[in-house]
Amino acid sequence: MPNAIPPITKTTKRHRATGRVTLTDVAQAAGVSPSTVSRALRGERAVDPALIERVQAVSAKLGYVPDPAARALASQRSNHVAILIPLLSNALFVDLLDAAQKTLRAAGYQTLMGVTHYDASEEEQLLREQLLHRPAGLLVTGLDHNAVTRKLMESSQVPFVHLMDLPTDPHAVGPYCVGFRQTDAGAAMTRHLLQTGRRRIAFAAAQLDPRVMQRLFGWR
Known part of the structure; x- marks a missing residue:
């Protein structure tokens, strides 16, 4: 069967420092290069679907978890x-x-x-x-x-x-x-209240951050 998963041999070792299964471990077990494993796990269209399935199966069997730091570095x-x-x-x-x-x-x-x-x-x-x-x-x-x-x-x-x-x-x-523009928002809210007949309109704010101050300017 061409899609059969190769047996995991003693040559498949975990990284000595972390104890984690590495991309190289998966590549050795699947009989492909590390770059192929990487592309297969990303599901790239250029990789044969059968190979993707094979690499995913080997990865699951070994318990491989991609290293985001290594991926970012590469x-x-x-x-x-x-x-x-x-x-x-x-x-x-x-x-x-x-x-x-x-x-x-x-x-x-x-x-x-x-x-x-x-x-x-x-x-x-x-x-x-x-x-x-x-x-x-x-x-x-x-x-x-x-x-x-x-x-x-x-x-x-x-x-x-x-x-x-x-x-x-x-x-x-x-x-x-x-x-949205904070000044325009403050003006629009105040204008709406003016149009409904209100004349004594207060402005209250719990946090005087820059955007609140811009809305205050719109109210004024």
């Missing part, structure tokens, strides 16, 4: 997308994180989360740590970053998208953004 990019949000106590950001993770998982990506606590220096440090993992992409909240953080994002060569905000100038050439 490809210069991982399958992780980093998401930086300000707080977990705000249900809005929890919903955002949940939606992003569901969408990314469906596309074959995993998420690495960081919480900045509206602290520019903490955001900078988290970004440095996330970039060490060679993420496939970055999702960052807002447009208010310190100079170092902006430089890190621009020089990382990692695709990134800003969430929850848009540039003040709609014609400005800048980063990819998904959200």
